[in-house]
Amino acid sequence: MRLHVAAFIVALGGIAAAPAHADLVVYDDALQNGFGDWSWGGGSNFANPSPVHGGSASIALTGNNYNAISLTKAGAGFTSAAFPNLRLWVHGGSSSNQALTLTLENTAPAAEASVALNTYISGGGPTAGTWKQVTVPLASAFPTLAQFDRINIMSNAGGSQPTVYFDDIVLTSATLDPIFANGFEGSAPPAGNGLAHEQNVAVAGMLSDRFTWRDSLARPRVAVLAQNNGAAGPGGARGGALREFRYQTPANATRVAQVSTYGNGGYAGFGYVVSHSAWLGNVCTGDDSPLGGFIAGQFQRVFTGRHHAIFRFTQNYPRNCRQSGAPQSVPLPVTIDWVFATGRDNPLWAVTFDMSSLPANYLNDDSRAPYGELEFDGDGSKNVSGVAWGDLWKFTTTSAPVTLNSSWTWNQPNTVPYVKEWITDTDATMGLVQTQTLVQHDAGGGRNPWWHDMTQFWNKTSANGAAGDGYLMPWQGEWPYQAIAWSIGSATPTNNTRLTWGTQFGFLGQSSYASNTNAADDGPMRSGYPRQSYSVYVVLGAHSTSPIEAQRSEIEVAQALTLTASVGSVAANGPAGVNRPDTMSYSPAGFDPVYGALTFGAAGNALDANVAVGSGTLRHPLIVVRGYTASGYPTLKLNGQTLVMDQDWFPSLRAGSNELWITLNRDLSGASNRLVMTP
Numbered sequence: 001m002r003l004h005v006a007a008f009i010v011a012l013g014g015i016a017a018a019p020a021h022a023d024l025v026v027y028d029d030a031l032q033n034g035f036g037d038w039s040w041g042g043g044s045n046f047a048n049p050s051p052v053h054g055g056s057a058s059i060a061l062t063g064n065n066y067n068a069i070s071l072t073k074a075g076a077g078f079t080s081a082a083f084p085n086l087r088l089w090v091h092g093g094s095s096s097n098q099a100l101t102l103t104l105e106n107t108a109p110a111a112e113a114s115v116a117l118n119t120y121i122s123g124g125g126p127t128a129g130t131w132k133q134v135t136v137p138l139a140s141a142f143p144t145l146a147q148f149d150r151i152n153i154m155s156n157a158g159g160s161q162p163t164v165y166f167d168d169i170v171l172t173s174a175t176l177d178p179i180f181a182n183g184f185e186g187s188a189p190p191a192g193n194g195l196a197h198e199q200n201v202a203v204a205g206m207l208s209d210r211f212t213w214r215d216s217l218a219r220p221r222v223a224v225l226a227q228n229n230g231a232a233g234p235g236g237a238r239g240g241a242l243r244e245f246r247y248q249t250p251a252n253a254t255r256v257a258q259v260s261t262y263g264n265g266g267y268a269g270f271g272y273v274v275s276h277s278a279w280l281g282n283v284c285t286g287d288d289s290p291l292g293g294f295i296a297g298q299f300q301r302v303f304t305g306r307h308h309a310i311f312r313f314t315q316n317y318p319r320n321c322r323q324s325g326a327p328q329s330v331p332l333p334v335t336i337d338w339v340f341a342t343g344r345d346n347p348l349w350a351v352t353f354d355m356s357s358l359p360a361n362y363l364n365d366d367s368r369a370p371y372g373e374l375e376f377d378g379d380g381s382k383n384v385s386g387v388a389w390g391d392l393w394k395f396t397t398t399s400a401p402v403t404l405n406s407s408w409t410w411n412q413p414n415t416v417p418y419v420k421e422w423i424t425d426t427d428a429t430m431g432l433v434q435t436q437t438l439v440q441h442d443a444g445g446g447r448n449p450w451w452h453d454m455t456q457f458w459n460k461t462s463a464n465g466a467a468g469d470g471y472l473m474p475w476q477g478e479w480p481y482q483a484i485a486w487s488i489g490s491a492t493p494t495n496n497t498r499l500t501w502g503t504q505f506g507f508l509g510q511s512s513y514a515s516n517t518n519a520a521d522d523g524p525m526r527s528g529y530p531r532q533s534y535s536v537y538v539v540l541g542a543h544s545t546s547p548i549e550a551q552r553s554e555i556e557v558a559q560a561l562t563l564t565a566s567v568g569s570v571a572a573n574g575p576a577g578v579n580r581p582d583t584m585s586y587s588p589a590g591f592d593p594v595y596g597a598l599t600f601g602a603a604g605n606a607l608d609a610n611v612a613v614g615s616g617t618l619r620h621p622l623i624v625v626r627g628y629t630a631s632g633y634p635t636l637k638l639n640g641q642t643l644v645m646d647q648d649w650f651p652s653l654r655a656g657s658n659e660l661w662i663t664l665n666r667d668l669s670g671a672s673n674r675l676v677m678t679p
Contacts, residue, residue, distance in 0.1 A: 023170050023171065023172050023173045023252065024083065024170065024171040024173065024252075025169075025170050025252055026071050026151065026169040026170060026171060027046075027059060027071065027088075027166070027167070027168070027169040028054070028055060028167075028168055028169075028170075028217075028250075029055040029056050029057045030046065030047070030057065031046065031071065033073070034073050034076075035071050035072060035073045036071075036072050036073070036074075037069075037070070037071070037072075038070040038071075038072040038150065039067075039068060039069045039070045040067060040068055040070060041064060041065065041066065041067020041068060041155075042064065042067055043061055043062035043063065043064050043067050043155075044059065044060065044061050044062075044067070044068075044069045045059065045060040046059050046069075048060035048165065051091050051093070051131070051165055052167055053089040053091070053131045053167035053168050054167065054168055054216060054217045055167075055168075055217075058091070058165045058166060058167040059165065059166040059167065059169075060163050060164075060165050061153070061155060061163065061164055061165075061166070062160075062161075062162075062163045063098060063155030063157055063160055063161025063162070063163075063164070064155065064159075064160050064161075065155075065157075065158060065159065065160075066154055066155060066156065066157070066158065067154070067155055068103075068152045068153060068154035068155065069152070069153050069166070070150060070151070070152045071150070071151045071152075071169065072107075072149060072150040072151075073149050073150075074107050074149055074150075075107070075108070075149060076148075076149040077106075077147045077149060078147060078148050078149060078171065079146070079147050079148075080138035080139040080142065080145075081139075081174060082173065082174055083138065083171040083172060083173055083174065084137060084138060084139060084172065084174050085135050085136060085137055085138060085171070085172040086102075086135070086136040086138060086151065086169070086170075086171060086172075087133065087134070087135050087136075087168075087169070087170045087171075087172050088133075088134050088166055088167070088168065088169040088170070089131050089132065089133055089134070089166065089167045089168050090117075090121060090126050090131070090132055090134055090164065090165065090166055091126065091127075091129075091130065091131045091132070091164065091165040091166075091167070092125075092126035092127045092128045092129070092130065092162075092164060092165075093126075093128065093129075093162055093163045093164060093165055094128055094129075094162060094163075095126075095128055095161075095162035095163075096125060096126060096127050096128045097118070097124065097125035097126065097127075098125065098126050098155065098157075098161045098162060098164045099116075099118065099125075099155070099156040099157050099161065100116070100117040100118055100125075100126070100153055100154065100155065100156060100164065101114050101115070101116060101117060101152075101153070101154045101156040102114065102115050102116075102117040102120075102136060102141075102151075102152070102153055102154075103151075103152040103153075103154060104138070104142050104145055104148040104150065104151060104152075105148060105149070105150035105152065106145070106146070106147050106148045106149055106150070107149055107150065111145060111146065111147075111148075112145070113142045113144060113145045115136070115141045115142070116156070117134070117136070117153060120134050120135065120136045120141075121134050122644050122647070123642075126164050127641055128641075129639060129641065130638070130641045130648075130666075131167070131648075131665075131666070132644070132647070132648070133218075133647050135172075151169075153166065168217065168218075193214050193218065193307075193342060193646050193647070193650065194213075194306050194307055194342060194646070194650075195211065195212065195213040195304075195305070195306065195307050195308065195309055195340060195341075195342050195652075196211070196212040196213075197209065197210070197211055197301075197304045197309055198210045198211075198212075199301070200227075201224075203224045203226070203243060203244055204224075204226075204233075204234070204243050204244060204258065204259055205233050205234040206226040206227070206230075206233035206234070206237065206239055206243060207226070207227045207230055207239075208224045208225055208226045208227060208239075208243065209224075209225050209227065209299075209301070209311060210222065210223070210224045210225075211223045211224075211225070211309055211311070211340045213307070213340050213341065213342045214342050214343065215247070215343070215344065215345045216343060216344060216345050216619065216620050217248075219247070219248040220246070220247075220248070221245075221246060221247045221248075221345070222244070222245065222246035222247075223242060223244070223245050223246075223338070223340065223347055224242065224243050224244035224245070225239075225241070225242055225243070225299075225311055225313075225338060226239035226240065226241060226242075226243045226269060227239050227299050228240035228241075228296055228297040228298065228299055228313055228315065229296060229297065229298050229299060230296075232294075233267070234261070234267050235261065235266060235267030235268070236267065236294055237259075237267040237268045237269070237293055237294060238268075238293065238294050238295055238296045238297075239293075239296075239297075239299075239313075240271075240272050240292065240293060240295075240297055240299070240313040240315060240336070241268055241269035241270055241271040241272045241293050241372055242269050242270045242271045242338075242347075242372075242374070242538070243258070243259045243269035243270075244256065244257065244258050244259065245257040245374065245376075245540050247345075247540060247541065249427070249542055250427075250542050250544065250545065255377070255378040255428070256378050257374045257375055257376045257377070257378055257430075257540055258374065258375050258378075258380075259373075259374065259375075260373045260374065260375050260380060260496075260497065262496070263373050263487070263496035263497075263498060264373065264486075264487070264496060264498045265291050265293060265371070265372050265373055265498065266373065267293075268291060268293025268294060268372055268373075269293060269372055269373075269374065270370060270371075270372035270373060270374045270499065270538070271336070271338070271349055271369075271370040271371075271372060271538065272291065272292035272293035272369065272370070272371055272372055273292030273315065273317050273334050273336070273351070273367075273369040273371065274289055274290075274291055274292060274367075274368045274369055274371040274500070275289060275317065275319070275332075275365045275366060275367050275368065275369070275508060276288055276289040276365060276366050276368065276505075277289070277319065277320075277321040277363070277364065277365050278364040278365065278366075278505040278506070279321040279322055279323050279364055280321055282321060282322065282323055282324065283321065283322050283323070283324060283325060283326070283327050284320050284321040284322075284327060285320050285321075285327035285328055285329050286318065286320035286329060287320060288320060288321045290317075290318060290320075291371075292315060292317055292334070292369070292371070293371075293372060295315060295316075295317065295318070296315075297313055297314050297315030297316070297334075298313070298314045298315075299311070299312060299313050299314070300312040300314070302337065303652075303654050303656075303657075305651075305652025305653060305654060305661060306650070306651060306652045306653070307341065307342035307343070307646075307650035307651060307652045307661070307663060308339070308340065308341050308342070308650075308652040308654075308661040308663070309339070309340045310337050310338070310339050311337070311338045311340075312335060312336065312337050312338075312578070312579070313334075313335070313336040313338075314333070314334065314335050314336075314579075315333075315334045315336075316331035316332065316333055316334075317331070317332045317333075317334045318330070318331060318332070319331075319332050319363055319365065322362065323362075323364070330358060330362075332353060332354070332355065332358075332363070332508075333353075333354040333357075334351065334352070334353055334354075335351065335352045335354070335578050335579035336349065336350070336351050336369075336370075336578075337349070337350045337351075337578040337579075339595055339596075341622055341650075341661075341663050342650040342663055343620045343650050343663035343664075343665050344620055344622060344663055345539070345541070345547065345551075346433075346537040346538060346539045346540075346547070346551055347537070347538050348435070348535055348536070348537055348538075348595060348596055349370050349432075349535065349536055349537070349538050350533070350534070350535035350536075350577070350578045350594055350595065351367075351369055351370075351533060351534060351535075351577075351578070352531060352532070352533040352577040352578050352579050352580055353367065353508055353531065353532045353533070354530070354531050354579075354580075355508065355509055355529055355530050355531065355532075356530040356531060358509070360509075360510075360511045360529045360530070361509065361510055361511055361529070362509060363508050363509025363510070364505055364506050364509055364510055364513075365505065365506075365507070365508035365509055366445055366502065366503045366504060366505050366506075366507050366508065367501065367502075367503045367507055367508055367532070368481075368482055368500040368501055368502055368503075369500075369501055370432065370499075370500075370501060370536065370538065371498075371499075371500045371501070372498070372499070373496065373497050373498045373499070374430065374497060374499075374540075375497060376421075376423075376428055376429070376430035376497055376540055377423045377425075377426035377427075377428030378426065378428070379423075379426055380495065381495060382423045382425050382426055382495060383401040383402075383423070383493035383494060383495050384401060384402050384421050384422070384423060384484055384493065384494055384495065384496075384497060385400040385401050385402065385422055385423050385424040385425070386400055386401075386402055386406075386421065386422050386424075387402055387419075387420070387421050387483050387484060388418075388419070388420050388421075389417075389418065389419040389420070389444070389479070389480055389481045389483070390414035390416065390417055390418045390419075390552070391414065391417060391438060391443070391444035391458075391480050391516055392413070392414060392438060392458060392516075392517070392518065393410050393411060393412060393413060393414055393458045393459055394409075394410070394411075394412040394413070394414045395408060395409070395410040395474075395480075396408065396409055397473075398462075400424060401493035402484065402488055402493060402494070403473075403488050403489060403490060403491055403492060403493055404468060404471040404472070404473045404476070404488055404489060404490045404491075405471050405472045405473065405490050405491060406462075406472065406473055407461075407462045407463075407472060408461065408462045408472065408473060408474075409461045409462070410457055410458060410459070410460055410461065410474075411458075411459050411460060411461055414438070415437045415438060415439075415556060415559075416433060416434060416436075416437055416438070416552045416555045416556055417433075417434040417437075417438050417443035417444055418431060418432060418433045418434065418548055418551075418552050419431055419432050419480075419481035419483055419499065419500070419501070419502070420432070420539070420548045421483060421484065421497060421499060422543040423543070424543065427542045427543050427544050428540075428541075428542065428543055429539075429540070429541060429542070429543040429547065429548060430497070430499055430538075430539065430540050431499070431539045431547075431548035431551075432481075432499065432501060432536045432537065432538060432539065433536060433537045433539060433548060433551040433552050433555065434534060434535070434536050434555070435534075435535040435536065435537070435555060435593040435594075435596045436534070436535075436555070436593045437555070437559065438516070438517055439517055440587065440593070441534055441593070442503065442504070442507065442515040442516055442517055442526055443480075443501070443502070443503060443516065443534070444480035444481065444502050444503070444504075444516040445478070445479075445480050445481075445502040445503055445504050445505070445516065446474070446478035446479055446480040446502070446516075452468075452474075452475040452477065452478050453478075454467070454474055454475075454478050454479070454480065457474060470490075471490050479502070480502050480516065481500055481501060481502040482498070482500040482502055483498060483499055483500055484496060484497070484498055501536065503516070504516055506528050507528045507532060508528050508532055509528055509529055510527075510528045510529060511527055511528070511529045512525045512526070512527060513525065513526060513527075513528050531576070531577065531580060531582070532577075533576060533577020533578065533580060533594070534577075535593060535594055535595070535596065537551050537596070539551050550619075553616060554618065554619060555596075556616065557613060557614075557615065557616040557617065557618050558588070558591050558596075558618070559588065560588075560613070560614025560615050560616075561588050561590070561591060561598070561611060561612065561613060561614065561618070562588065562611075562612040562614065563588070563589060563590035563591075563598060563600070563609065563610070563611055563612075564609065564610050564612070565600060565601075565607065565608060565609040565610075566608045566609075567603050567606050567607055567608035567609075568600055568601050568602050568603045568606065568607035568608065568609060568625075568627075568677075569600065569601040569603070570589050570590040570599075570600055570601075570609070571586060571589075571590055571592065571599035571600060571601060571626060572585060572586060572589055572590075573585045573586055574586065574592050574594065574599065575594060576594075577594055578594060586599070592624065595622070595624070596622060597621075597622045597623060597624040597661075598611065598621050598622070598623045598624070599623075599624045599625075599626065600623070600624070600625050600626065601625070601626045601627045602625050602626065602627045602628045602660070602677070603627075604679070605627075605628055605629060605630045605634065605677075605679040606634075606677055606678055606679060607625055607675065607676070607677040608674070608675075608676050608677075609674070609675050609676075610672065610673060610674050610675070611668055611673040611675065612670075612671045612672070612673070613668050613669050613670060613671070613673065616669070617667050617668065617669045618667065618668040618669070619667045620663060620664060620665060620666070620667065621663075621664050621668065622661070622662070622663055623661070623662040623663075623664060623675075624659055624660070624661055624662075625659065625660040625661075625662070625677065626657075626658065626659055627658055628653075628658055628659060628660040629658050630679055631653075631655075633645060633651050633653070633660075634660070634677045634678055634679050635677070635678045635679075636648075636649050636651075636662070636675065636676070636677050637674075637675070637676040637677075637678075638664070638666060638673065638674070638675055639672070639673065639674050640674070647665065648664075648665050648666065649662055649663065649664050649665055649666075650662065650663040650665060660677075
């Protein structure tokens with residue numbers, strides 16, 4: 001692996017953190033922002049492990065003679081003008097329609113007012129086995145209360161009531177969320193919790209498309225994709241990549257991950273193509289590994305729905321080296337899809353390399369796409385604290401910051417390929433997670449049995465000895481995923497946040513190449529011709545919340561799914577990649593790894609299906625129903641309960657493809673998760 005040296009180096013400057021999110025979190029896994037527990041009557045548990053709407057804990061209240069949970073920040077003086085809504089989630093547990101009263105109090109001067117909380121719950125009350133979002137407009141619900149500092153939810157019964165659960169309690173602010181303060185959604189979040197797609201906006205000096213959606217915690221996220229068919233932007237960048245990403249931190253601040261202006265691929269952003277040739281040193285007519293973010297192409301708005309979007313980049317990526325013959329440059333057609341979905345945190349990035357116009361074995365290349373750099377902690381000045389990856393084993397550095405003499409472990413078994421970096425000081429991480437296991441689709445490089453074969457360090461740690469040329473870390477040239485390799489020294493850390501994928505030489509172009517799926521010197525052999533496709537999730541978040549691990553767990557859970565249908569069908573196959581004419585069989589049946597979706601076929605626009613989760617929890621799954629031809633949205637039930645559109649499930653009609661896309665705003669576990677869709 002060779003180092004790209006940019007022709008431009010600018011002075012490093014920090015980017016100030018965005019102002020704090022204006023909403024006030026009352027409860028999220030625990031009481032937040034100075035709220036205390038003033039509950040009365042017993043029966044409350046503020047660290048209930050299940051069910052939870054998000055995170056790791058919820059509040060449980062077992063009703064007994066007007067007992068209550070009480071959330072108090074004495075002397076706060078909250079008003080409905082500053083905080084117009086109380087938003088929370090409620091779950092009926094094993095029962096439904098528990099009677100609940102919401103009371104707001106003020107301690108000094110003393111005042112209080114009450115309403116029936118069930119009035120604001122869809123269906124008239126909590127529902128068994130179901131989370132429901134509740135929004136209480138405080139000005140109309142409590143018109144005579146000047147201010148408050150105490151929120152009580154009381155079991156409104158003289159006797160006992162079954163346990164009810166509450167989670168993600170927030171006072172929503174009248175102050176505009178800074179994510180939406182740019183006016184591109186009409187100065188407000190998208191209607192119906194939907195996805196907003198703004199076209200042709202200028203961001204960081206480049207014409208772009210901007211996507212805003214609500215994630216699994218109903219918090220806004222924003223991704224900006226620079227168009228790739230126009231004039232060159234700052235530093236010569238040509239677009240075709242992610243140049244800005246926004247999300248909410250656990251401290252409710254807006255983090256803005258922006259394009260870097262330094263390092264290996266500064267200015268180009270993240271998500272473009274880079275490929276290296278094993279023929280370097282043979283016959284080349286130019287760089288064997290040009291940066292795709294500096295090469296023009298085309299873009300297409302494939303699909304923009306109520307809650308889902310697909311944005312496509314295409315490009316002829318030049319391959320400049322060959323084994324023998326006259327030097328020449330040949331185009332390698334590349335298609336990249338970005339997929340965004342309400343209710344889900346991480347965009348999906350999918351690629352197809354089409355070599356069908358070239359002879360077999362003309363190329364002997366790897367792929368390191370998606371490739372690039374973002375200041376993923378919103379700062380840019382902090383050194384990278386750690387790097388980790390997974391092939392057949394999980395590698396992680398165990399001393400910070402990362403240098404070539406960092407200690408490490410590489411001794412835990414792994415199934416789903418991934419790579420990540422993190423910065424501890426700012427609690428930030430960025431990573432990539434494949435939608436398939438390593439056995440299902442090869443990933444990771446660094447396998448050269450005639451040089452520094454990294455497989456000899458599988459199931460070992462740095463305590464077993466140095467893996468590099470006189471330093472502890474594995475030799476930089478054969479990291480399975482390049483990441484920050486070549487940016488660090490034996491005692492020198494880096495703030496260059498380059499992140500890459502990785503594959504073996506021959507992955508692109510060879511009819512048979514040595515894959516990375518076991519420790520044998522030559523294989524097993526796989527085909528890299530005439531096309532290669534794969535998909536990864538692009539994950540940004542707080543390092544403390546382990547978002548890369550959560551995404552990896554989702555793919556592991558997907559491997560043990562059993563999908564069935566009594567009305568309609570389970571999809572057995574589909575396109576082998578984005579923009580491909582050929583098909584692949586799904587394994588397990590119904591799971592489409594191209595878009596990471598549970599995939600069914602409708603019968604008369606109806607579906608009666610079950611999702612059996614073999615182990616773990618499937619969180620907020622993306623579901624695609626093919627053969628859906630109706631012009632309107634159907635009714636959807638989960639385990640007999642009618643779901644509320646734009647709240648319990650987020651649908652989009654993809655009319656041109658006769659598909660209905662759904663994000664289910666639920667977590668699924670166990671053998672019985674029956675979905676019934678009726679026109």
